[in-house]
Structures are given as structure tokens and as C-alpha cells.
Amino acid sequence: MKKLLLVMLVAMMATSLFAAGGSEAGAAKAATLTIMQNKPEIGPQLEAYATQWGTANNVKVTVKSIGGTAGAMGPQLKADYAAGDMPDIFTFDGLESYKEWEGVVLDVSSEPWVSKTAVAFKYNNKVFGAPVAVEGWGMAYNADLLAKAGIDPKTLTNYAAYKAAFEKLDGMKAQLGINSVVSMAAAIEMGWVTAHHNFNSLLANGLPYGDLSVVNDLLAGKVDATRLSEYADWVELLFKFADKGVLTTGNYDSQVGAFATGKAVFLHQGNWTDPNIQGANATFKMAFAPHGSMKKATDGIFVAAPSFYAINKDSKNLAMAKKFIVDLVNTPAGHSYMVEAAGMIPAYSGISLQPTGQLSKSVQEWSAAGKVYSWSQYYFTGDFRDKTLNPIYNQFASGSINKAQFIDQMTKALVANKQ
Amino acid sequence: MNIKRENALVFWLFLAPVILAFVVVIVVPFFLGAYYSFTNWTSSARADSTVRFIGLENYIGSFKDPAFTYSFGVTVVYTFLNVIFINFVAFSLALLVTSKIKLRKIYRVGFFLPNLIGGLILGYIWQFLFNNALPSLGAVIPFLSDLAQPDNFILGKPATAVIALVIVGTWQYAGYIMMIYIAAIENVPAELHEAAMIDGASPFQRLRAITLPMAAQAFTVTMFLTLVQSFKQFDVNVSLTSGGPSTMFQGKPILGTELLALNIYNTAFLSNNLSMGQARAVIFFLVLAVVSLIQVSINKSKELEL
Numbered sequence: 001m002k003k004l005l006l007v008m009l010v011a012m013m014a015t016s017l018f019a020a021g022g023s024e025a026g027a028a029k030a031a032t033l034t035i036m037q038n039k040p041e042i043g044p045q046l047e048a049y050a051t052q053w054g055t056a057n058n059v060k061v062t063v064k065s066i067g068g069t070a071g072a073m074g075p076q077l078k079a080d081y082a083a084g085d086m087p088d089i090f091t092f093d094g095l096e097s098y099k100e101w102e103g104v105v106l107d108v109s110s111e112p113w114v115s116k117t118a119v120a121f122k123y124n125n126k127v128f129g130a131p132v133a134v135e136g137w138g139m140a141y142n143a144d145l146l147a148k149a150g151i152d153p154k155t156l157t158n159y160a161a162y163k164a165a166f167e168k169l170d171g172m173k174a175q176l177g178i179n180s181v182v183s184m185a186a187a188i189e190m191g192w193v194t195a196h197h198n199f200n201s202l203l204a205n206g207l208p209y210g211d212l213s214v215v216n217d218l219l220a221g222k223v224d225a226t227r228l229s230e231y232a233d234w235v236e237l238l239f240k241f242a243d244k245g246v247l248t249t250g251n252y253d254s255q256v257g258a259f260a261t262g263k264a265v266f267l268h269q270g271n272w273t274d275p276n277i278q279g280a281n282a283t284f285k286m287a288f289a290p291h292g293s294m295k296k297a298t299d300g301i302f303v304a305a306p307s308f309y310a311i312n313k314d315s316k317n318l319a320m321a322k323k324f325i326v327d328l329v330n331t332p333a334g335h336s337y338m339v340e341a342a343g344m345i346p347a348y349s350g351i352s353l354q355p356t357g358q359l360s361k362s363v364q365e366w367s368a369a370g371k372v373y374s375w376s377q378y379y380f381t382g383d384f385r386d387k388t389l390n391p392i393y394n395q396f397a398s399g400s401i402n403k404a405q406f407i408d409q410m411t412k413a414l415v416a417n418k419q
Numbered sequence: 420m421n422i423k424r425e426n427a428l429v430f431w432l433f434l435a436p437v438i439l440a441f442v443v444v445i446v447v448p449f450f451l452g453a454y455y456s457f458t459n460w461t462s463s464a465r466a467d468s469t470v471r472f473i474g475l476e477n478y479i480g481s482f483k484d485p486a487f488t489y490s491f492g493v494t495v496v497y498t499f500l501n502v503i504f505i506n507f508v509a510f511s512l513a514l515l516v517t518s519k520i521k522l523r524k525i526y527r528v529g530f531f532l533p534n535l536i537g538g539l540i541l542g543y544i545w546q547f548l549f550n551n552a553l554p555s556l557g558a559v560i561p562f563l564s565d566l567a568q569p570d571n572f573i574l575g576k577p578a579t580a581v582i583a584l585v586i587v588g589t590w591q592y593a594g595y596i597m598m599i600y601i602a603a604i605e606n607v608p609a610e611l612h613e614a615a616m617i618d619g620a621s622p623f624q625r626l627r628a629i630t631l632p633m634a635a636q637a638f639t640v641t642m643f644l645t646l647v648q649s650f651k652q653f654d655v656n657v658s659l660t661s662g663g664p665s666t667m668f669q670g671k672p673i674l675g676t677e678l679l680a681l682n683i684y685n686t687a688f689l690s691n692n693l694s695m696g697q698a699r700a701v702i703f704f705l706v707l708a709v710v711s712l713i714q715v716s717i718n719k720s721k722e723l724e725l
Contacts, residue, residue: 074688074691075687075688077463078461078462078463078688078693079462081462081463081464082462099465099466100461100463100464100465100691101463101464101465102464102465102466103464103465103466103468104464105464187661187663187664188660188661188662188663188664188665188674189661189663243569244569244570245550245554245569245572247569248569248572248575248664249549249550249569249572249574249575249664250550251546251550254550254551381690381691382689382690382691383689383690383691383692386685386689387486387673387674387685387689387690388672390665391665391666391672391673391674392665392672394663394664394665394672395664395665395666395667395672398575398576398664398665400665400666400667401672409672
């Protein structure tokens, strides 16, 4: 009797193991499409659109949204890659992350949407990424406060103009009811503001769109001392007129919050802050002004696609993955998702909808006027930006190093980064 | 089949699911990881991503990186402070709630509660307290006006930010350790205390001569738990300081409160250098294993047998 029990026990355990393996193989037969993207804030909207699209096309679409600071989606993508479970469509932000996934990104040069966008991701004259949206940053300003102080935002195009404006505003703090002139963040967790966005002023400000001369020089370890020293003046100016608490220890909420509640005249951020500012019930008029990182006038803001959809070359549903992006660009439902639901600035022509956020509108105006500069920070590795540059900005902000040391450290870091 | 063999078979059969899980999620990854630490593995589709054996390069590179050596040092300091603080606070709390104080059951629950909050959330709560609540307090109370100065923010300087990590770590973990001490203190036979009281021993003498030696077994456990917990601290580190603020070490600007676990994570996923992160994890494991073995053997030698 006991023997029989034992045999049954063994048999049960063995079958349960097989059963566990079997059921998974059965479920994989239905057509599925997995999308992984890096903007959790628009995750629910994309999911809603994808489900609707999936029902119409008889595909089960799964959307995974993983965001946050640099590299947040990277670990998951690497785990999935190691497990042989890569998503069919995933997003990447630029050259360095493209190189990370070079082996699996499909060449989409012949897709119908390529002719409709100016900002597709290209490498070696081939198109590899469909832009998710267009984003831009500059110095967001509170137009009401500037008007009160008698400053015309149109004059803010170079270092001298900003210095004069900042000093004037600083003297009118009580009158304007502000805590500081600029809302700037340089804590380690805010390294993407300093070592990514602000760093781009050094790389691209005042150059024709797509001009990589400065980037290539810096990557080769050649540092233009004049350009860097003018840039250091600009960084010093931003740090000097910022609220020190927000600057050294603040997070995204405290930085954007200070601007949204009218406690700061300028905000060093991009148009993605629109929903946050609206959420804080801000009623004042706002728009972008250029960065003043140079002595010469630089009349434009930084506009580009923040990330691109890549199609996994090894996807089992290549046709469906391609169709998903084509439909996003070509159908009214796709337009409505991008512009109305997600509030993004579309990166494609032939879309008549307009985003409602004030800063997004401002980006569109600068863009329409052709006054735009590139995003070149992605030509530098995440390692260099987050682990080498970020601490330098952080120390300059906290005052543990001065401007001369900042220039020295930046030069050393750039020379050491030579490839 | 005789009874002995049958028993052995049943024994292993019941153990099989656990052993299987242990092998699949602990043993295999451990040795795979150790293997990858000697290669240039990246787990990405780079053009040159074939896995190559590169010997000790990752280990040598780790020790040459000032950020790693600094991280090692700051982790040791943090662990030392944290172990002392947590055990001191936990033992004091345990004495408090095993005394005849009113509402002691409620206190027990209250002190234990922070342990039920996830470390990430805890970090954000305390970040708000350090960055917003304390300065506002300073702005209102003239006596504390120094707190409102951004230069004095606790998270603004590496040294004080480490203290902040210790405060949050203690707040999170002391309640849990307190529970272990409570069990130990309540297990001390009452007749020892009675006899001592008849002999006229003061409460402090009884604590030193009876409670502490009798609780020595608990100390072995709590010291081990706090040591390992502090060494592996990650979530509070991420949410409270993200490794900041920055400091200078060997002439290089680096993160000032980046504990080892965070350094390993950043190396693997921020710098996209998985195999070097893996090498650091192996070093981390070896150091932690040696240190905790030493700690347990020292503590064991002080335990009493009744």
C-alpha cells in the first residue's frame, strides 16, 4: 500500500512539472505584439490605443512602460534579451543606445512614414528609428512676471542679456513675490537636467541643425577653451540665481513646482512639464526663450525627437509591428492618441491636431520658424554623462568647486573620454 | 524496500521542490554570474557582442576605479554606524516595551510598523522630511533657524547624507530587531532576576550581569542580520540620495554616498558594463561572507549555555 502511495506521489510530481511546461507552449500560438517604451506618463494612453488597434487587427498587444532616470528601461531590455524574450517594438534615445542594440534593430528605410518626418533616426544613411514625438527645451519663462519687470523675452538671446535680466529680477524679488530667478536642479538624481540637457548647450548651441563639429572635436579630446569658458559663465549664472535648496537637493517636483507656483521666473526644463504645470493649476502665460550660453546671440531652442521606435529584426510578427507604426502615423485614431491623449507634439507631417500645452505650442512656434538647435548629448555614453559629468555639475552647484575648477574638471573629463 | 530507504526517499521527495527552486534561482545563477565576471558579456546586441574570456580584467579594472574603492569605504563606514545604531536603538526599545510601562503592546506594534513600509517609499518620505519639513520648521522656529539654510541641508553634504542614510536605516530596521530582543529578554528566567533582587542588585547591575549575557544568542542573530542588511542596502540609497551629493576622491569627482549595491547596479546598467558589475558582485559576496563568518564566530564564543 505504502509503495503504491509513493509511486503515485512521484507520478503526480512528474506530471505537474510537465503540465507547467505544456500550458505555456499552447498560449504562445495567438498573434501577439509586445511594445516596450520609456514614458510611463503616457503608458495608459498608449495601452488604450494599442488595445483598440489590436482588436481591429486581431492582435493581442502588450505595452510595457518603464521609465525614470537614465538607463531605467535598459535593465529590463537586457534581461529580456538574455532570456530570448525581446519585445517586438522598443524605444531607444539616440546613437549610444542604438549601438547597444545594433544587432536586432530592423532597417526601416523603405517604410511609408519615412518621407513624412524630418527627425527619423538615421545611421550610415539608413533609417532605423521612427520618432515617438518632438520635444524641446530652452529657458521656460513666466511671461506675466517678465512683463511686470519690464523685460522683453525677445531680447534674451545671449549671456549678457540674461545676466542683466537676472540681476534686475533678483533685485525685484519682493515685488514679484518670487524666491529665486531660475528654477534649476543639479542634485545627483537630477543629473539629466545638468549633464544631459544643459551639457547640450556646450555641444549644439549656435550651430546649424545637425552640425556635429563640436561634438566630434570633444569626442576626439579637443576642447575649445573659449567655448567652454563661455559655457561655464552660463552655468555659473544659472546656479547663482537659483534657489539653493532646489538646486542642490531638490527633485523634479520641487523644481517644476517652484516655477508652476510662480516662485521662480525661469525654468530650465522642456515641454514635457506641460501636464505637471497644468496639474499645479498655473494660470500665467509662458513660453520658451533660447539658452544664453554664448556671448553671441543664439536665437533658437533645442528641438528633436527624444526617442525612437525600433522594430526588432527577429520579431515573429514583423508585418504587424511595421503596421502598428504605419497606422500610428496615418490613421486619425493614431493622431488622436499622439496629440490629444498623450499631449505630444507629432513628429510627422499631415497631422492637423495641435497639442494644448503652452510650452508645447511654444516649441512648435520655434520649430515652425526654423529656429532650432540639435540634441547632441546622446553622442556621449550614459556612463560619461551620468558618472563623470553629473558629479562635476553637482559639485559646482554646491559650491565645493569654483568656476576655474569646473572648467578644469570638464576639460580633464572630456580629454580622458577620448576614444 | 526497507523502512530506512523508504524514509530517505520520502525525505528527498519532500525536499525536491525546494532544492529544485534553490538550484535554479540561486546555485545556477551564482556560478553563471561568477563565470560571466571573467568575460566581456554585455547582454545586448552590440555589433561586437560575442562573449570572450578576458581573465581578471574586470577585477583589476574595478580596483583601479576610484568610485568603487570609495564606495567600498563608504559602505564600511555606513555598515559600522548602522550596526551600532540599530542594535542600540532596538535593544533600548526592547527594554522599554518589556518593562511595566503602560500601552507597551501598542508601542511594540508602532515601533515595528516602519519595517512594513517599502524601502523606496521610506526613502522618498524621508527625502521630503530632510529637504522640506526640517527647513520649514527652521523657518518658523527662530531657535532652529540654521535648519532653513540650504548650506545646512542634511542631504546637501556627503558626510551628513551618510548620517541621513543611517537615520533612515535605523528607523526602518530597529523595530524588526527589537522583536528578536523582546523574545530573548522574555526568555530570561524570572528566578534569576528575583534572586538578584533579593541580593540587592540594582536594575543596571541586573541588566549587565543577567539580561545581556542571557541574550547573547540573540546578539549573534541580530548582529548578523543588521550587518548583512546594512552591507546590502540599496532601495533607501536609491530613493533618498541616488548616491549624491558628489565629492572628490583621488582627484576625480565621484558620487559621495554610493553604497556598494548601488555602485554595482550603476556599473551594470548605467555604464552598460554588466560583466564588471558582476565582478564587483563577486567581490562583494566574498567580503560579506568573510566578514559575517568572523562576526558569527566571535558572537558564538560569547554565548552562554544554561
